[in-house]
Amino acid sequence: MNKIYVKDIKNYIGKEIEFSGFIDVVRDKKWVQFVILKDSTGKVQLTIEKSEEKNNEMVELISSISKDSVIKVKANVIENEAVKLGGLELIPSNIIVISHAEELPFDYNNLDGVNIDTRLDYRWLDIRNEKNMLIRQIESTLTEGMREFLYKENFTEIHTPKLIAAASESGSEVFEVKYFDRLAYLAQSPQFYKQMAIAGGLDKVFEVGPVFRAENSNTNRHATEFTGFDLEFAHIDSYEDVMDLEEDLLIAGLSKVKERFGEKIKEVFNTEVIIPTKPFPRIKLSELYKELHERYNFEIPTEDVGDMNAEAEKLTYKLAQEKYNSEFMFIVDYAATKRPFYHMRDEQGKLQGYDLIWRGTEITSGAQREHRYENLLNNAKEKGLGEDVKFYLQFFKYGCPAHGGFGIGLDRLTMLLLGLSSLKEAQFIFRGPNRLEP
Secondary structure (H helix, E strand, C coil): CCCCCHHHHHHHHCCCCEEEEEEEEECCCCCCEEEEEECCCCEEEEEEEEHHHHHHHHHHHHHHHCCCEEEEEEEEEEEECCCCCCCCEEEEEEEEEECCCCCCCCCCCCCCCCCHHHHHCHHEEEEHHHHHHHHHHHHHHHHHHHHHHHHHHHCCCCCCCCCEECCCCCCCCCCCCEEEEEEEEEECCCCHHHHHHHHHHCCCCEEEEEEEEECCCCCCCCEEEEEEEEEEECCCCHHHHHEEEHHHHHHHHHHHHHHHHHHHHHHHHHHCCCCCCCCCCCCEHHHHHHHHHHCCCCCHHHHCCCCCCCHHHHHHHHHHHCCCCCEEEEEEEEEEEHCCCCEECCCCCEEEEEEEECEEEEEEEEEEEECHHHHHHHHHHHHCCHHHHHHHHHHHHCCCCEEEEEEEEEEEEEHHHHHCCCCHHCCCCCCCCCEECC
16 A cells, blocks of 8 residues: 555655545634644644635635545645644645545544443544544554564464354353354353364464453443453463463563553553563462451452452552552462363362452463363363363363463453553443444
8 A cells, every 4th residue: 555644754755745634623724724634643734825826726625624524635745843743744736535524423532521322322433532543553552562472482373263052161151143043152262262272282372352251241341242362372380381471471562562652651541551570479369368358457258258359359459569569460279169160170179270460450360271081071060061061071082281371351451551441442342231333
């Protein structure tokens, strides 16, 4: 493509270019028209002198055009120190209207007082807001940094099916889909297929793709569809190896974001991209309960013993900052009853897995997986699982290396990174119990 973006216009000073973009502002003065054009990389000023007869047609066009219409201009790029937008302006010789915009339902440059659901009804307009455009670019960069790290570590990116024949893992929280003459289900995660890849001899795999959860949860951090960043790798000695890799992965992703957008994030979101140092603090669940009680007089509710809840996660973040000067905290030694059947347990029945808390929210549940067929069979029976996981159990009948992995919700990670109030802001298109459009 030969499209020239705002960020590149400085390379064309003294030359004639073609540029297309949205009309952001028109300032129609007595002797001159100033038009601010924008694209996904920034804004540039177009200047039309009314006194020049050759400009009459362009002046009339700009006088009648609406905000957010798209135009293409043929123009010379001129240096002008008086212009605030990069000291450059475009002097046009021709303007073509590509698309005419109707009156907008709200001003996306000023979202104060605009209901979030109204914004989501017109999400394509909401994204034109500079802040919302930036969110998309930051999440993309975060993904890029983590992908680059895994490629350097010789991981293979795979793409697993989202239509599955049986309700995976627990049989609950899945969406049913009519599949010709029978039912199918939307996958809760790529977990089983990641492990199938390991059993197939692909030692290191990852996937970035959609995840579906039929949870009727209307919280700021839950969605019925989100983007998962999942990985699995073989020949590990313990779940400590999984935690070590996750540290490196997050450092790589956050470093990429800080390098490209660190200053902009500070300016727009008033928050700092903090690059963590290794190792992240690690604490046993029982010790965490004790610390939270002694420091904050917190008691875990009876129904949550062996696990965490939202309040415990918030206090864990506070503890991580106060005691370890860290934004991250690994928690280990969860109750096996609170975790999936495919998480490995040691000889004493202790779970070989962890959660990772960041900025008061759980972002990962990871573990060493059970790769021994008989043990998996027993764990599944204990959980009351039968036919639903029969296909999965077959993967382990013919030899499988020790392995482990984890999954991260990219949308939640972005929300926490930028201090956003809800996944509705963090996701490109939000899906929840009450939203299936646009």
